[in-house]
Each structure stands twice: as C-alpha cells, then as structure tokens.
Amino acid sequence: PIPVIIDCDTGIDDALALLLAVRHPGLDLRAVTCVAGNTDVDGVVRNTLTVLEQAGAPEIPVARGAERPLIEAVRTARHVHGHDGMGDLGLPAPARTPADVDAVTLLRREILASPRPVTLIPTAPATNIALLLRTHPEVTRNIERIVFMGGAAAVGNATPVAEFNVWHDPEAAAILLTAGVPITMYGLDVFRRVIVPGPDVRRLRASAEPGTRLAGELLAHRGPATGETDPGGGLGDAGAVCAVADPEGLITHRLPVEVSLAPGPSRGQTIVDRRARPGESELHEGTREQPLVDVALDVDVARYVKLYLAAVER
Numbered sequence: 287p288i289p290v291i292i293d294c295d296t297g298i299d300d301a302l303a304l305l306l307a308v309r310h311p312g313l314d315l316r317a318v319t320c321v322a323g324n325t326d327v328d329g330v331v332r333n334t335l336t337v338l339e340q341a342g343a344p345e346i347p348v349a350r351g352a353e354r355p356l357i358e359a360v361r362t363a364r365h366v367h368g369h370d371g372m373g374d375l376g377l378p379a380p381a382r383t384p385a386d387v388d389a390v391t392l393l394r395r396e397i398l399a400s401p402r403p404v405t406l407i408p409t410a411p412a413t414n415i416a417l418l419l420r421t422h423p424e425v426t427r428n429i430e431r432i433v434f435m436g437g438a439a440a441v442g443n444a445t446p447v448a449e450f451n452v453w454h455d456p457e458a459a460a461i462l463l464t465a466g467v468p469i470t471m472y473g474l475d476v477f478r479r480v481i482v483p484g485p486d487v488r489r490l491r492a493s494a495e496p497g498t499r500l501a502g503e504l505l506a507h508r509g510p511a512t513g514e515t516d517p518g519g520g521l522g523d524a525g526a527v528c529a530v531a532d533p534e535g536l537i538t539h540r541l542p543v544e545v546s547l548a549p550g551p552s553r554g555q556t557i558v559d560r561r562a563r564p565g566e567s568e569l570h571e572g573t574r575e576q577p578l579v580d581v582a583l584d585v586d587v588a589r590y591v592k593l594y595l596a597a598v599e600r
C-alpha cells in the first residue's frame with residue numbers, strides 16, 4: 287500500500303477523508319496531524335481522535351499542530367461544520383490524548399522513517415506543512431507527492447475567488463506550492479462535484495458498523511441545502527484521498543499556479559495560468575514564484591463514489 291499522512295482540520299469532510307484512508311486497502315495511513323481551520327486546533331484534535339476510534343483505527347499517531355495561521359488570525363468555518371466543527375452529531379469524546387510531540391515533529395519523524403516515499407494529503411490550511419518545510423527541508427527527499435485539497439482555478443468559496451484553506455493561510459499555501467516536490471491541486475473545480483447519491487447515504491446511515499454509519503451521518507450532514515427530498519452528500523476532502531488511491535479518476539493539467547498574497551479582494555486566490563501556448567500543449571515552464579502544479583480540472587464522479595463506498599463498507 288501507498289504510505290500516506292493526512293494533515294487536516296476535522297471537519298465533516300476531513301472526517302470522510304480519514305475514514306477512507308483508514309479503510310482503503312491500497313493506502314497505509316501512517317500518521318494524522320491537526321491544524322486550526324474549520325474549528326480551533328483542540329477541537330480538531332478531539333474530532334480526529336474520535337473519528338479514528340469510530341473507524342476502528344485507534345492506534346494511528348495523531349499530533350496537535352499550529353493553532354493559528356502564519357500571519358492571519360484564526361477564522362473558523364463553524365457556520366459550515368457546526369459548533370464542534372464536525373456537524374454536532376453528539377459523538378463520544380475520544381478515549382486517548384494526542385501524541386506528546388507536536389505536528390511538525392511527528393511529520394518529520396514519520397516521513398523520514400517510512401521505507402517508501404510518503405504521499406502527503408493536506409486537507410486544511412497549510413500552516414503545519416509550511417512550518418515543516420521551513421524547519422526540516424530535508425523531508426522532501428522522502429516525499430513522493432503532495433496532493434492537497436485547496437485552491438480553485440475558477441470560483442472560490444471563502445471569497446469570490448479564494449478557496450477556504452488557501453484563504454485561511456495564503457503564505458503557507460505559497461510555501462507548500464514551492465516545496466519542490468510534485469504537487470496535485472485538488473481544488474474547488476472538482477471538490478464540489480463528487481456527490482454520493484441519497485439512497486447510498488441512507489444505506490450507510492442504517493449500517494450497524496460504527497465507521498460506516500458515521501460516514502453516512504457525515505454525508506447526510508453535507509447534503510446540499512436545496513430542499514431536495516433525498517439529497518446526496520459531497521465527498522469534499524475525501525476526494526483528495528480518492529485521487530491518491532486512484533489517480534486515473536482525475537484529469538489534471540500541469541500549469542503554473544501562484545497564490546495571491548496581496549492585501550485586498552484577490553488575497554488567497556490561486557491564480558492558475560490556463561492560457562494556451564500556440565502550437566504546444568505543455569510549453570508551460572514553471573518559475574520559482576509560479577511552480578508547475580498538476581491542477582485537477584475534471585473528475586470521474588461515478589468512479590470515486592464507487593471507490594468510496596467500496597472502502598467504507600468493507
């Protein structure tokens with residue numbers, strides 16, 4: 287299996303991502319690190335520990351990371367993820383506490399200890415990853431790829447042009463993008479599209495198995511508020527984990543990407559250069575400020591829904 291580490295702000299859809307990473311036979315989840323984002327970092331740690339216990343994986347190391355972005359103040363998304371940051375489902379408190387090392391230390395240790403290069407899957411503001419890259423740059427020698435949920439080539443969500451994770455810590459996202467390792471941007475252009483149909487969500491919710499049932503509850507909570515009688519639920523961050531387990535389901539284009547760091551309405555935008563180069567399909571050349579990134583522009587929705595259901599109902 288592919289060694290992976292998830293850096294998250296659990297988070298309804300981060301929880302869906304954790305469930306998939308624990309249960310997919312092709313993935314080996316080696317550690318989980320937590321950062322402030324959807325809710326405060328202590329809430330994220332609690333939610334993460336609870337999800338791993340419900341998933342039947344209480345032994346995976348979990349560490350607490352940054353409690354605020356590099357420069358900005360914390361701006362949580364409780365309006366989306368509920369007061370506890372995970373849908374206020376009334377889940378039990380976790381039985382254990384996090385590791386006694388911080389996220390950066392755990393990330394360094396697990397990356398360098400892995401016999402095979404690790405794929406990092408950040409599904410949150412990139413604060414921990416930026417601190418890791420600046421503190422221990424040698425880790426890049428054992429990173430296969432970073433597949434991160436964040437950014438948007440087209441429309442944003444936190445602002446008209448900026449996606450939440452990048453908007454929450456734009457400087458950190460810029461450091462991540464310029465890490466010098468292969469990067470896949472699983473942004474809003476595909477993030478919103480992968481929706482599990484209503485009947486499948488109902489089946490998951492009716493399961494007697496705690497992890498499967500939790501996936502159903504979380505998906506039901508994410509159902510679009512459109513007044514549909516049987517809405518499905520979006521996979522959100524879990525799509526980035528699908529992209530690692532099954533990269534063929536994603537259509538990416540290798541394009542220059544730059545994070546807007548300027549104050550004002552564009553701050554946190556991922557500016558993706560999609561301009562055609564006459565006569566050449568891949569003439570783009572990255573620069574230090576505008577590295578080449580594999581930007582996800584299309585996704586095989588049915589394939590990822592099938593992959594998700596097969597793994598969490600296993």
Ligand code: BDR
Nearest residue numbers: 297299363409450451523
């Ligand atoms: C991202 O923001 C968070 O609220 C979600 O968990 C996801 O990682 C989407 O913009």
Ligand code: CA
Nearest residue numbers: 297300409410
């Ligand atoms: Ca997230």
